[in-house]
Amino acid sequence: MKENDVILRTVTRVVVFIILTFGVELFLSGHHNPGGGFVGGLVLSSALVLLYVVFDIETVHQGVPFDFRKIAAFGAMVSLLSGTAAAVLGKPFLSQGFGYFDLPIFGLTELATVTIFEAGVALTVIGTVVTIILSISKDV
Amino acid sequence: MYAVFIIFLPFIMAALLPATHRLIGDRLIGWYVMAVPLVLFAALIRLIPQIAGGEIVSASYAWIPDAGIDLAVRVDGLGMIFALLITGVGTLVALYSIYYLSPRESLGHFYVYLLLFMGAMLGVVFSDNLMLLYTFWELTSISSFLLIAFWYHRKGSRYGAQKAMLITVMGGFSLLAGFLMLYFMSGTFSISEIIGMRDVLAGEPMIVPAMFLILLGAFTKSVQFPFHIWLPDAMEAPTPVSAYLHSATMVKAGIYLVALFTPLFGGMEYWFWSLSIAGIVTLLWGAFNAMKQNDLKALLAYSTISQLGLIMSLLGFGSAALSASAAGDPAVYAAAGFAALFYMLNHSTFKGLLFMVIGIVDHEIGTRDIRRLGGLMSFMPVTFTFAVIGSFSMAGLPPFNGFLSKEMFFGAAVDIASGQPFAGGAEVLFPVVGWLASVFTFIYCTIIVYRTFLGPVQPEKIDRVPHEAPKGMLVAPGILAVLVILIFFFPNVIGKYVIGPAMQVMFPALSREADLVPEITAWHGVNLPLVMTFGVIALGLLLFITFRHWRRIYRVAPFRWTMDSIYRGLLQTGEAASNIVTDLYMTGRSRDYFVFIYLFFLITAGGMLFLTGAFEPDFSRGPVGIFEISFVIIMAFAAIAMLFVRSRITATLLNGVLGYSVAIFFVFFRAPDLALTQTVIETVTTVLFLLCFHFLPEWKPEDSPLRTKVVNGLIAIGAGVLVTAFGLTVQGYDVYGSISVYFEESYKLAGGSNIVNAILGDFRAFDTMLEVVVLFIAGIGVYTLIALKPKKGEDDVEGK
Structure with a gap:
């Protein structure tokens, strides 16, 4: 789009960071509150999609120089391997563990292996959504 | 652990190959691959004394314990012979391929497929679990498919790969059905346990159907008539692949299967007749068709078919030794089994040698059509020498190993004809047909040597100036040529240490070593087999000289009904029928x-x-x-x-x-x-x-x-x-x-x-994982459809 969209561009510059922060917050809070890997990944990718819509593909690619196909593959791999780790330790495939640790700054914190799994989910979602949207929009 | 390591080393190295390839480049990657079979060959040689002493190296790990499927590996004398072939010929083929393939080819793919095949093949011969064996069996079909289609831009390669895949996988399904029937009868997937239950299983009514299903698998893989048609088309593969998969190892998987189940089915009349008749028909038909080929590789393909038939018939003859009711001395029949294994070893040496020779001719001259070749002897003296050694060995002449095994074949056929183990009467035909096929073999061996290397040069029909191959390319065939001669002079070393232990596995009922390991002698006085060899030479020479006069007979047979056209007809009808069905509902709206x-x-x-x-x-x-x-x-x-x-x-x-x-x-x-x-x-x-x-x-x-x-x-x-x-x-x-x-x-x-996420990520994580994978596949699908669609005006790659 070649119209005069100064307002949209300016707003986007600010809003993208809010959306990205929101996405990360959703991803991390999923363990106890609404959120999680899938929706977190979706929000993150919607921020990227917003960037692609407002600016053009080349400009965004300079700032975010990732191959999203590889990100999708990497995410699927992380989910798969996080489950294999349990199998190697003799637990059923995809068993998750959690524990409470006293970390220096955060205090008593719960760490769970499900976060790794969810990270894989989030990366797959981001990679797939952006790949689909980019390949359709490039094919003009 | 050691045994499991042997199977999985090729797979591990194949997985590491892409990274290594990037690290060391095209020039060294072949050497990296060659190290794998070389190390394994050394490891196996180290095991020979143990195995020859009757020991069995085995290991078992639970894989799917609920279904009785274990990662059970068992190294015994029988598996050992095949593993030595796989790793030994594998080393030489890898060495040869370094010089054969140009660095412009996608070497990474080639070597990954080759290692994949090597691992799968070792898996087949070392598995002690039916399902494990079946898995590896299909994996050999798949890697063979990939290797035949290596030059996938050629239509012939794709056709040959598809044909090989369809026929061998059809046999694979039949094999699976046979294995499952064995499982339901015996209650176990363990091969050694099933063989131990021979007497119990013999009374089962379904044992005969199971036997036929397993045989169908073996026959499709080992190109027995009428399933031999895929092998000539598989020659579209690069020559190292033809030498390795389609003559020395993969096509022998069926032989292995038959030898493996000989202690179970051996002695049954159906088993004896199926193997003997299929083998002898294949022997004759392959040799008959080899003579008319103009493409040297097609000629070798038909000769491989014919010799696999010979080995199969020998295994059939030998199985009579395990029958309680058969007439005659079991030890005499068992000698046929010995001859089968000996012939198989020799076949791998001389046929591997010949494939490499033809590869050199193809590589240096640019054609392998005998109508355009001739007189290469003076340009390629070394290659010519190798060709003579290989062909004379294949024809059954001394002083080459083929002479010994051909004589043993004649001897075994004569013994069966005179012994009449199952009193069928038809056994009398075996030595006659075998002898006739040997005459044909002699003729096509002469054709290889004469039409390629002797006679007038035809420089106007070839594009390049003939010259000898680079030294590195001659090393691998050279080693095989030396082996061909060495085995002739010291056959009993191999007989005692390599074939003997396998005979113990195949014929557990015969315990005396003298029964199992006959002394191989080059000169055993003037007897019937020797006279037969003289007859082969005399008639063969006569027919070779008059070849142009009786060539017409190839045009007499009704070629509308060859197996090849039946296969094509089935394929076309099947495609047409499924098109009709598909068009019914795929309206495009x-x-x-x-x-x-x-x-x-x-x-x-x-x-x-x-x-x-x-x-x-x-x-x-x-x-x-x-x-x-x-x-x-x-x-x-x-x-x-x-x-x-x-x-x-x-x-x-x-x-x-x-x-x-x-x-x-x-x-x-x-x-x-x-x-x-x-x-x-x-x-x-x-x-x-x-x-x-x-x-x-x-x-x-x-x-x-x-x-x-x-x-x-x-x-x-x-x-x-x-x-x-x-x-x-x-x-x-x-x-x-x-x-x-x-x-x-x-x-x-x-x-x-958060209960929702606990369900998604923990309780039902498997569902989520698969959904993630599906999402990823969908993304890749969209990307492929859009990014890789043919541009306007570009040819459709598929099919045309």
């Missing part, structure tokens, strides 16, 4: 597809709902407030309005109204996770829709006949009503107790207080 999908849903799900009487609407739960009612009205309005709008963008927005309203319903029902996800999904989908606008055709009102409109409307309404009915029914459904109590423990069990 998405409306039709929606009709199929919803009709199926209505008939199956709806039929089930009303037939089983499960439809019990329950309106009692929960009050319906003003918010819910107003959003239902909004949604209904949007849905109905969509039918009448005139522009696509309005339709997209109305669709968005529906999506966001659903999200609001999730809020009403206190499902924040779902509401959140639905909102974001709806946003991203709308962007996608807008992107797709570019590709969509003009929006125009539908002008289909009224009847179609009414039918479509009815289906649409029916689907909506059915979903509503489901919703109402589910509310009142409480046949089974609720499982939500378990999930409510999520904080204790999974450490998370």
